[in-house]
Amino acid sequence: MRERPLALAALLAVALAGAACSRAGPAASQRPAGGAGRPRLGVLAPAAAETLALLGAADAVVAVGDWVRSPPELARLPKLGSYDAPAAERVLELRIDTW
Numbered sequence: 001m002r003e004r005p006l007a008l009a010a011l012l013a014v015a016l017a018g019a020a021c022s023r024a025g026p027a028a029s030q031r032p033a034g035g036a037g038r039p040r041l042g043v044l045a046p047a048a049a050e051t052l053a054l055l056g057a058a059d060a061v062v063a064v065g066d067w068v069r070s071p072p073e074l075a076r077l078p079k080l081g082s083y084d085a086p087a088a089e090r091v092l093e094l095r096i097d098t099w
Helices: 003-022 046-054 090-094
Strands: 041-043 061-064
Touching: 041 046, 046 061
Parallel strands: 041 061
Antiparallel strands: none
16 A cells, blocks of 8 residues: 555656756757856855856856855855745746756
8 A cells, every 4th residue: 555655756756857857958068159048057055156166157156045155256146045945036036047
C-alpha cells in the first residue's frame, strides 16, 4: 500500500524536472554575442555572488540576497530577500531568469 504514494511522488518529481528543463533558455553558444540575450541572474548566497564576480559574470546579476555584502558592485543591487523568505514579486518585477 505504501508503494502507490511513493510511486506517485516519484512520477511527480520526474514531471516537474521535465517541465523545468523544457523552459530553459538557449545554450550559451546559441545566445547572440555582445551580451544580448544574456540571462538576468538573482543571487541569494553571498559565496555565489563573490564567485560570479570572480568569474567576470557580475554584469549578469541584477539582484542579490539580503546577506550579500561583497563585492561592492553587487552589494548595491536591489535585494531579493533571504533564503527562507525570497521576495517572489521582486523576482517577477526585475524579470530575473535564474536565481
